[in-house]
Amino acid sequence: MAERDIDDPLALEHQVCFALSVAARGVVAVYRPLLEPLGLTHPQYLVMLALWQHAPLSVKELSRLLQLDPGTLSPLLKRLEAVGYVERGRDGRDERVLAVTLTAEGRALRAEAEKIPPTIVERLGMEVAELQDLHVALTRVIGAAQGAVAHATGTSG
Numbered sequence: 001m002a003e004r005d006i007d008d009p010l011a012l013e014h015q016v017c018f019a020l021s022v023a024a025r026g027v028v029a030v031y032r033p034l035l036e037p038l039g040l041t042h043p044q045y046l047v048m049l050a051l052w053q054h055a056p057l058s059v060k061e062l063s064r065l066l067q068l069d070p071g072t073l074s075p076l077l078k079r080l081e082a083v084g085y086v087e088r089g090r091d092g093r094d095e096r097v098l099a100v101t102l103t104a105e106g107r108a109l110r111a112e113a114e115k116i117p118p119t120i121v122e123r124l125g126m127e128v129a130e131l132q133d134l135h136v137a138l139t140r141v142i143g144a145a146q147g148a149v150a151h152a153t154g155t156s157g
Contacts, residue, residue, distance in 0.1 A: 016141075020141075027120075027124075028042045030120060030123050030124060031045070031116070031120065034115075034116050034119055034120070035116070037112075038109060038112055038113065039083055043068075043076055044076055044079065044080055045113070045116075046066055047062065047066065047073070047076050047077065047080060047086075048080070048085065048106065048109065048110075048113065049113075050062055050065045050066055051086065051100065051101075051102050051106070052102070052107075052110050052113070055100070055101055055102045056099050056100060056101040056102075057099070057100050058091065058097045058098060058099055058100070059073065059074075059077070059088075059097075059098045059099075059100060060097070062077075062100055077100060080106075084103055084105045084106070085102065085103060085105055085106035085109060086100055086101065086102055086103060086106055087100070087101050087102075087103055088100050089101070
């Protein structure tokens with residue numbers, strides 16, 4: 001039976017989508033106990049990472065950076081605003097634009113969050129260079145997948 005699996009194009013363990021899905025769940029599980037003391041879920045952490053790097057941002061810019069549709073992003077922002085990490089308000093230059101800024105508490109949280117990446121590397125037990133190579137490969141996969149979806153739907157990425 002194992003020999004047949006080697007040639008089986010539908011063998012579960014050979015599927016890129018399966019490996020990516022399991023890896024993503026596993027890595028997020030490693031982050032979870034580090035994020036809980038900060039009061040953040042993993043998606044909220046990604047929002048905060050984008051804001052620590054680029055704030056202030058419009059909701060549209062944040063949506064593009066995180067590759068999340070605004071309908072998914074909105075509840076994340078509402079929860080982050082409720083805990084006092086971000087503020088949402090109209091952009092002074094363009095009232096149509098909803099801007100997201102960090103509060104003092106949100107900016108201060110960055111110092112605690114800076115401990116997370118080295119702890120993740122340690123807990124994964126992988127070399128930084130190996131993780132950097134994985135990041136490069138995954139970025140290529142993301143681009144290829146976006147291109148394939150755009151081609152299939154007739155849109156441009």
